[in-house]
Amino acid sequence: MRSFRNQKLRASNEDRKKLTIQNQLLQIQLDSLQQLQKY
Secondary structure (H helix, E strand, O other): OOOHHHHHHHHHHHHHHHHHHHHHHHHHHHHHHHHHHHH
């Protein structure tokens, strides 16, 4: 049971990294969109 929980924790850490990268990409896209709207 313990190792199963560790595997889940490890997976969630990987997911968190992916989500963080996705969030950064979305933030960049938002920033560029807002830049376009200024002009």
